[in-house]
Ligand code: ADP
């Protein structure tokens with residue numbers, strides 16, 4: 001049922017374009033010629049085993065790491081040509097759900113959400129702020145936790161509040177790094193449904209970095225398989241896994257025999 005809701009790439013335009021991207025750390029070559037485009041409105045999964053360079057790639061997209069070589073165009077802007085202030089402006093159009101995007105435990109859920117909003121958007125009335133907080137919490141199904149302290153929440157709920165905190169700025173692009181890591185299967189399914197809901201409600205284009213095949217299958221129209229520093233295959237779930245490639249077959253059977 002969920003699968004029918006997933007939108008495939010539509011031809012409205014390219015929002016992320018990665019060309020010839022390379023990144024090494026000393027002798028360690030992590031990314032060795034990455035090319036990828038993400039279309040407006042699509043959810044694209046990047047699948048790869050641990051240590052394959054997924055987080056490095058997402059950090060480069062977020063402007064947190066510099067590539068050695070290659071071009072990235074996000075929302076029409078070429079990253080390496082941006083001045084720091086322009087990069088900050090572009091970042092405000094992107095939402096991040098990263099493994100380490102911790103909530104502030106000393107603040108209520110309400111304050112955790114209102115903080116980035118009032119920091120980045122000036123001259124909002126108290127009502128505008130509270131409406132925005134309520135809308136974002138509603139989108140992640142946690143309106144009843146508005147007064148809670150993050151410490152009182154489960155891992156899945158904290159993840160949702162983190163996503164709400166980024167939705168409050170109405171991002172055009174969402175980058176998720178391992179959104180289901182460390183969560184139980186029921187909570188994983190809830191987060192997967194939320195990712196699809198965000199795409200539809202906020203009309204975002206997203207990259208979802210994961211090693212969880214169920215997450216990729218249930219949230220994304222296309223999958224890019226990162227193996228040995230390049231995308232070995234990009235396409236629908238069926239396109240990618242209907243293959244004789246030994247490395248892809250191994251990845252598939254490992255995931256589903258855990
Ligand atoms: P994953 O696919 O699990 O997210 P990462 O992208 O985090 O993998 O890391 C890919 C490789 O790059 C790993 O071998 C990691 O140790 C290395 N690496 C990542 N960041 C750095 C860094 N800042 N300095 C040195 N090596 C790094």
Ligand code: MG
Nearest residue numbers: 054055056178
């Ligand atoms: Mg990682």
